[in-house]
Amino acid sequence: MSELGRESLRNVVLISSAGAGKTSLVEAMLFAAGAVPHLGSIAQGTTVSDFEPEELHRRSSVSTSLLRCSWNHTTINLVDPPGALHLLGETVMALRAVDAMILVVGVSSRIRSELIRVWSRVRALGLPCLLFLNELDKDSASLDGVVAMCQRDLGIMPLPMSLPFGSGVQLEGVLDLLQQSVITSRTESPTFQQMPIPENERAVVGDARKRIQEAVAERDDRLLEQYLAAGELTQEELINGLRLGVQAGTIVPLYSGSAIKNIGLVPLLNAIVDFLPSPMDRASRVALEGLHPDTGEAVSRRAVQEDPFSGIVFKTLIDPFVGRLSYLRVLSGVLHADSTVFNSSRGSKEKNGHLYRVLGKKHMVVPLAGAGEIVAIGKLKDTQTGDTLCDEHALICYPKTVLARPVLSFAIEPKSNADIEKVSLGLHKLIEEDPTLEFSRHADTKEMVLSGMGQLHIDLALEKLRRKYGAEVILHMPKIPYRETIRITAQAQGKYKKQTGGHGQYGDCWLELAPLPRGEGFKFESKVVGGAIPRNFIPAVEKGVVEALHHGSLAGFPVVDCRVAVYDGS
């Protein structure tokens, strides 16, 4: 794979709300590009990217999949993260692996709030973007509607690049505005037919093409002059202008089609190759900057194989049988299988095992991976999602992605004693795969608490826990760690006498309890004067108080924020 020129690689993530059709679109792209022999379907559970049991029965992706195809001599790595809001962490991490994105909008799913939230993150990264309107075969499909929606909800002005040919269930193909042709295709075969634009569609195509020309000309004074003089731009100027506009983020081309009908994929694949940036292009706009982990100095890398190796782990997969797989985006240099690398986020050396190229659930062993590539690494020990790996002689640590903190917590109780061990072992492994889960034992209530981003997130974690680690748990609302304190100062005597032959036991002390300000905890002091209580017995008094502190008088909650003084006794 190192033979591949760097210019002929694209790393693209697909972003959408749940149910807009990312997974179907990926499937259709793989089919159209000839990477899979049949067009799989979500309804039948035959897509390349959804293969975990949790995804099959939900008919929805729950984890990021990695796919790969080739189009016009260019390798395209496709990253397909789940769309559900509760699994946003997966999507946010996937953004670290790519140079561009395709925003998928389904006619039926519209633009939902989760998409608006992912979008705000993507915008901050300045990732170049293509839009794809899916489900064009539905009657309610409207390009103008999508354009208006994108403007209102996402603040972008998409530029239509293809138009439907036929409508509703009669949709046969798309009008490719750039190539000025009709492209039709069928679900049985990946080949497509290209025909001249029919007479009755020419006016519409002419108008739409004019809009593209104008959008390109507006960005460049020289092109604008030429456009105004000649009334047209050449095909080459148009393509170059679009590429620059897309990569600068000023133009967002809108493609359309139907993934499950294999319609509209050809113009989209062309656009990925022609307009989206290669890893080199991207690095020339957004430098690969990090810090030296020891000195804190700013250091940077170039996205070339000649620079020292560096990369970011954006996903971790733990399989009870295969072990641990870390998905890595190589940012600079070359990573060789079975070598030693340095984890600069943790400050430890790592011995990496085999390298794999990933296609859905299939893994193919490769000897090395160069800058820009995405690979899975076997058998790393301490490396977690988000860590930087680098050459041990040229250290760099890239900034960590900040993930949202969990918002929903449940107390979990193992169903049987046999499950106790499995539960905590399994959950710790799940957390390594998914850093947006949290698991802890509460010090006050002694409950095991599992926290996640929402109900679906917790349900999924427990489903995986059952399937992968065979542990069953019951969920409860977590107990609230109440505490007790006092309002006023009070004094009392404690007297203990036991004289049943031999040495008698006798203790007598006077205590004073006084409230302390909130958050001060507990203080103990001795104000005994004149040796009413021998000095060496004072620690015993304190111990007795501390023990009693654990169980308050109201409902047995720990007592806090009070000062206890022993002042007399005998």
Added chain:
Amino acid sequence: MAFKIAASMGFKKALEAAHPVLLEPLMTVEVEAPADHIGSVIGDLNARRGRILHVEAKDQTEQITALVPMAELLTYATTLNSLTAGRGSYAMEFARYDEVPRELAVRIIEVHKVETHAAAH
């Protein structure tokens, strides 16, 4: 040993005389919601014994900072979702402990006693 037991007994006696009260954890909650849902979000936070500390407009969303008892937030994720048609989000962290209102404290103590009683059998 004798002093330890005596101290324990003394502490318990003094505690009962010192007007014991129940404390509950309060969380600082930061809610982000679209401006047109802000009224229902604030209303709901008030109903949850929350104290609104701060409201700030950011683009088209508003950010509300409030102090809310943890006990009222157990299923807040679901509520906020339905209040804002999925557009709201929130983050929270522990702020401090504060006194539980008297009537509520009585109920909590009652429930807790039943639970500990049940657990002992």
